[in-house]
Amino acid sequence: MKGYKGVFYDLDGTVLNTLDMNMYPLMKIIEEETGEAWRFEQVIKFASYPGMAVMEELGFEDKERVYARWVRYVNEYEEGAVVFEGFVDVFEALASKGIVQGIVSAKTREQYEVDVVRQGLDRFMQLAILADDTKQHKPHPEPLLLGLNRVNLLADEVLYIGDSLADYQAAQQAQMDFAYAKWGSMSAEGILHPTYVLQQPKDVLTLFE
Known part of the structure; x- marks a missing residue:
């Protein structure tokens, strides 16, 4: 691997x-x-x-x-955002291995505070590239490239995990490997050759063994 x-x-x-x-x-x-x-x-x-x-x-x-x-x-909205089952275990396991973890999302900073920071998930993240941080957004590679620059890593050293065509296309243009998160995806149309296909969050751990 x-x-x-x-x-x-x-x-x-x-x-x-x-x-x-x-x-x-x-x-x-x-x-x-x-x-x-x-x-x-x-x-x-x-x-x-x-x-x-x-x-x-x-x-x-x-x-x-x-x-x-x-x-x-x-x-x-009363129910709010819910973390997919198993992801906290993933974050903890990768943190223990010294893997750099970050968020690259089209969310606004305000939404990130509500959905991520309030749940304490930001403690696992070394960076968060959000809608406010770039002029171009996915499928443009600018958010991913900014993320790489922030953590001082190369494209082939970082995996991007996403559920949409825009995520896949952004990873392709940034020359990053892409893991397709099937559990939350609405459509696989256009996601033709992902590096990995993941059925559930804990499958992420198999990529870091």
């Missing part, structure tokens, strides 16, 4: 189960903006989109204002 020195994680759909807390507030936003009552099945396709891309596809005029309201509704 390749001797990786670090691993970067996507958040939504990879580390965190945030499907309900993102999609139900989005349904509320759509109804407020258009008067249309969309079903859960209709909005599920947006689960893997970066936040502003959702606003653009839905054609809202004041995207920034509507997006800020969506973020507020998400943060107020």
Whole structure:
């Protein structure tokens, strides 16, 4: 097995189960903006989109204002973000091996504070590259490249774990190995040749034996 020195994680759909807390507030936003009552099945396709891309596809005029309201509704969602079972064990095991761990996600800093810091998960992370940190976002490689620069590691020394096509494409363009997190993925379309396919979070540990 390749001797990786670090691993970067996507958040939504990879580390965190945030499907309900993102999609139900989005349904509320759509109804407020258009008067249309969309079903859960209709909005599920947006689960893997970066936040502003959702606003653009839905054609809202004041995207920034509507997006800020969506973020507020998400943060107020009672159930909140839930860590996929087994991930805390993964974080602890890799930390004990001295593996550098980091988050590279399209989340805003505010969302990160709510979903990650409040749960104490940030204690395992050496960095967090979020939406506010780069001009370009996944599938552009800029967030991953910034992460590599921050931890002073090369692309072939770090594995990226994600659940979406944008994650896969960003890793490809950054020339990083990619592990496809099937447990939280909405679609494998376009993810043609991931370096690894993982069925459950604890499978991550097999890559660092």
